[in-house]
Amino acid sequence: MLVQPLLTYFDSYLALNEEESAQLSSRVVERRLKRRQLVLQQGDVCRHYTFVVAGCLKLYGVDKKGTEHILQFAAESDWISDIGSFHAEQASQLYIEAIEPAVVLQLEKPDLIYLYRHYAKFDRNFRVIIENKFVALQQRVLQNISSTAEERYHSFLSQYPDLAPRLPNTQIAAYIGITPEFLSKIRKDSAAR
Amino acid sequence: MLVQPLLTYFDSYLALNEEESAQLSSRVVERRLKRRQLVLQQGDVCRHYTFVVAGCLKLYGVDKKGTEHILQFAAESDWISDIGSFHAEQASQLYIEAIEPAVVLQLEKPDLIYLYRHYAKFDRNFRVIIENKFVALQQRVLQNISSTAEERYHSFLSQYPDLAPRLPNTQIAAYIGITPEFLSKIRKDSAAR
């Protein structure tokens, strides 16, 4: 099973020892996803923390008009989950979907809780992981309430230089909070200079 | 010293035992703040986790035009800090300021690290605390990219029914990402119905 990327990932935090690695490895489940395959549907409880080994997924909501709004992209070595639904075990308002064929490792709640209970390092590492995600999300909020669409677009490109070329512009538009048509105009105007 | 509210606060997570309580109490510093007093200035490193015992503070950035954009309000029993600056020990782009006279308890990084190192419960509790904050922040991002100003305003009122009446409308506008003038029109239109 493709668990090595996950163990390597933890090396950038407090590296796991043999036992912790073995415990994690034995609890994680590999899953291969086709493009457009759903990992979470609105109305279901989010049952997994999903770690992306290869490919790319998105976390998004759909408004009354049927328009998608993307909260997160997750490519290689990133986690994706509806944390609120996961912990409260309540119906999610969100979707998680593969936007490229993907290989993921999934951890269910009882297993995660087991790891938390027996190995303090998981509390520590996930605390740091989510702190980092929190800081990035705060930056995004600040951008959203203080910048124009054009600034948000260029900021997105420079913040995710590897990810952006893999995404259709419609998805980038749904992430920065504008319509695809308007993004097209931004790109045109930017190119003209 | 007014440390009791902090210990009580932790009861809603994994409650601290005597030793943990004593360790935390001995490391936290009480501070009284006047209205408008700054706890963090742009350009400085954020040196504290600040717990609000009484009063209200805000975390905000200022753009090139001099306009404030508010990332967080923190009233009683809430934490406020620039977590990114705090952990990286890098100059902050943000300000933290008391918007009411306040009493806070502050924890410096070496002390927090000491607690993390010796008592796993702090890792656990702060993990859960920040998970909750993360979920709320995701909801806010979704609102920002999918809703109108009017929807964001009413959503703010219903999400923070106790806090909102304590805030001037200018501050609410700076939080939901609109101008005070436009908020005034929203309120007028809402009242008309």
Place this chain on the structure above:
DNA sequence: CGCGACGTTGATTTGCCTCAACGATTGTGG
């Protein structure tokens, strides 16, 4: 092949901002 996602363009509308002005508080220094 044919359908559906994608990117683009243009015309029009609308949500929200800008700027200016005004009364009502609030607070603050003399």
Place this chain on the structure above:
DNA sequence: CCACAATCGTTGAGGCAAATCAACGTCGCG
């Protein structure tokens, strides 16, 4: 304790950023 400045909330005129709607060409995929 008064006078003056600063903050706050509001209104209105005008302008701009971004949405909406419709149409069209391209492309990849089933």
